[in-house]
Amino acid sequence: MAGRQTPLAAPMTDEALFALRWDRGLRDLVGPLGRLYPAAMASGALIGRLRALLAGHWAERPVDLKSLDLRRDLNPDWFLSQDMVAYVFYIDKFAGTLAKLPDHIPYLADLGVTYAHMMPCLKPRPGQSDGGYAVMDYRAINPALGTMAEFEAACARFRAAGISPCIDMVLNHTAKEHEWAVKARAGDPAYQAYYRMFDDDTLPRQYERTLVEIFPAQAPGNFTYYPDFKKWVWTTFNEYQWDLNWENPEVFLAILDTILHLANKGVEVFRMDAVAFMWKKMGTGCQNLPQVHDILQALVQSIRVAAPAVICKAEAIVGPTDLVPYLGTGTHAGKESHLAYHNNLMVQYWSSLAARDTRLMTYVLSAHFPESFRHACFATYIRCHDDIGWAITEEDAAHVPPMSGPGHRNFLADFYNGSFDGSWARGADFQSNAETGDRRTNGSFASLTGIEKACDEGDEVALSLAIQRVLMGHALIASFGGVPLIYMGDEIGLTNDYAYENFPELKEDGRWMQRPSMDWDAVGTLTQGQTVAARVHAGVKHLLAVRKATPQLASDVPTRIVDLGDRGLFAFDRMADDRTVRCVFNFTDEERRISPWGLRLEPGMTYEELLRGGPLVLDDGWVVMPPYGRLWLRSGPRV
Numbered sequence: 001m002a003g004r005q006t007p008l009a010a011p012m013t014d015e016a017l018f019a020l021r022w023d024r025g026l027r028d029l030v031g032p033l034g035r036l037y038p039a040a041m042a043s044g045a046l047i048g049r050l051r052a053l054l055a056g057h058w059a060e061r062p063v064d065l066k067s068l069d070l071r072r073d074l075n076p077d078w079f080l081s082q083d084m085v086a087y088v089f090y091i092d093k094f095a096g097t098l099a100k101l102p103d104h105i106p107y108l109a110d111l112g113v114t115y116a117h118m119m120p121c122l123k124p125r126p127g128q129s130d131g132g133y134a135v136m137d138y139r140a141i142n143p144a145l146g147t148m149a150e151f152e153a154a155c156a157r158f159r160a161a162g163i164s165p166c167i168d169m170v171l172n173h174t175a176k177e178h179e180w181a182v183k184a185r186a187g188d189p190a191y192q193a194y195y196r197m198f199d200d201d202t203l204p205r206q207y208e209r210t211l212v213e214i215f216p217a218q219a220p221g222n223f224t225y226y227p228d229f230k231k232w233v234w235t236t237f238n239e240y241q242w243d244l245n246w247e248n249p250e251v252f253l254a255i256l257d258t259i260l261h262l263a264n265k266g267v268e269v270f271r272m273d274a275v276a277f278m279w280k281k282m283g284t285g286c287q288n289l290p291q292v293h294d295i296l297q298a299l300v301q302s303i304r305v306a307a308p309a310v311i312c313k314a315e316a317i318v319g320p321t322d323l324v325p326y327l328g329t330g331t332h333a334g335k336e337s338h339l340a341y342h343n344n345l346m347v348q349y350w351s352s353l354a355a356r357d358t359r360l361m362t363y364v365l366s367a368h369f370p371e372s373f374r375h376a377c378f379a380t381y382i383r384c385h386d387d388i389g390w391a392i393t394e395e396d397a398a399h400v401p402p403m404s405g406p407g408h409r410n411f412l413a414d415f416y417n418g419s420f421d422g423s424w425a426r427g428a429d430f431q432s433n434a435e436t437g438d439r440r441t442n443g444s445f446a447s448l449t450g451i452e453k454a455c456d457e458g459d460e461v462a463l464s465l466a467i468q469r470v471l472m473g474h475a476l477i478a479s480f481g482g483v484p485l486i487y488m489g490d491e492i493g494l495t496n497d498y499a500y501e502n503f504p505e506l507k508e509d510g511r512w513m514q515r516p517s518m519d520w521d522a523v524g525t526l527t528q529g530q531t532v533a534a535r536v537h538a539g540v541k542h543l544l545a546v547r548k549a550t551p552q553l554a555s556d557v558p559t560r561i562v563d564l565g566d567r568g569l570f571a572f573d574r575m576a577d578d579r580t581v582r583c584v585f586n587f588t589d590e591e592r593r594i595s596p597w598g599l600r601l602e603p604g605m606t607y608e609e610l611l612r613g614g615p616l617v618l619d620d621g622w623v624v625m626p627p628y629g630r631l632w633l634r635s636g637p638r639v
């Protein structure tokens, strides 16, 4: 055999590659599609159309994206790397226009960003558009931001800088001005079947019995009557957002067609908006139904055939037991969303901070969440463009007596609207529901942690504490496991923007409070060291650099919550094969002196303190944690 060379495989044609990927995908497509659309699957029509749709988009896919596809096919867990850091921003508020966006890539790259979520940028309906979540044309860019050519160019620039572009894909509804809705309104039955429409209010009334209200103050009820075409339309969110009917396979194909069209423009991550609501069933809350997971798997696996470089993030802001399945459990394991928002981690951060008590956090995060997922991870965040819903159940609260669900939720709403005695926060109630007593909360990271108040009052001590709260939050999401999402301005401590109150089309929606414009003047002060922006930014940049240098913080490394028995501290272990990183956070405004035993450190083991750099230093035998301090302790190598 010596001297004989193994022949190289013939170069693979594009068609052959597609055929292989289709065969691979088919296994994971037939189950969900068969359950969702039994008739269309039984006839073979749906699968035939799906293959043709995918093949068409693959044939049109630009060659540089095809090479990215190949790279990610070889490394499908690329997004689980500790390198991943996301930045979330409105194009206009961050850069003005799409054309100017690439000028800011150096700023993002310097911070360590590898994933750029451009908030809603497809063409919205005119006037009120729920911040762009009422899309009128999914194939056009919002003209106020630029053109599709500029969008493609921006995506290419991001890609060249190693930053994955992400956009919102609104799946649950379209604007009532979308062409499908316009045709439906004009009486076309094929398009009426794209939505959920009723001739009278008999069924809507029955559904309403078990539905919750999303915007009880600004858009009460879940249905709207249109006298011009005499139909009731399902409108979960605002009147102008019409819920799509995912029981219709045409909707599945049409949305997938749109997604792949945008993927070929250079989108690498789709944020699947409001996915919990996609399927409806009488007598239920019409959220998180099993079919939603089938739809997501079918979309994700279809995308994997025609654009394997692309990943999907589920936006399901729901309770713990409903959240976990979005990352794939049971037959969906490893096949559903790649990412999902960890809203429970976010809520628990705010809850522990206000209560100076981590017991609920420790309980909830250990009781309801697995230590890792297959080919998937959370997107961790502290703030975003939306309000905070206090997703704390009665059952969970009961684990921390005498806490009650309603009592604690009320406390948190009061604390963060600033009315609770001793609160440092400057937030505001949102969508108070007189019937249920439910209140949600608006406010930016910096304003809710006390930066705004401390600055107004010129209180340096309070300001230092507030900055430490912010940095503790950033450290939490950078180490917990998952892709940290940094919401625009939170890396420089931007406070609430009250200007929205002056705009008639915005003033009804208090969420605009946490959507300030980027403060480039403040960015100009970063080298001065002493401004709020400089202090926060330096801290965040450092955290992210340490994260990147620490393979044990990759998202496929299991996270195990550690109950230290100290209600001021929250801790978890990142349990890599070679070493463990124990992350500890002091949720109180007091310095804590803790014995190594109190931190459950292994006797005789050496520990590196990753954030400070160097070995763990004891002070007279104690580990000292300043107010809101955080420790990332890496154990010595296992031999």
Ligand code: GLC
Pocket: 130, 131, 133, 134, 170, 237, 273, 274, 315, 385, 386
């Ligand atoms: C998501 C968005 C939110 C929007 C809603 C309806 O939850 O984050 O801003 O109002 O979907 O599209």
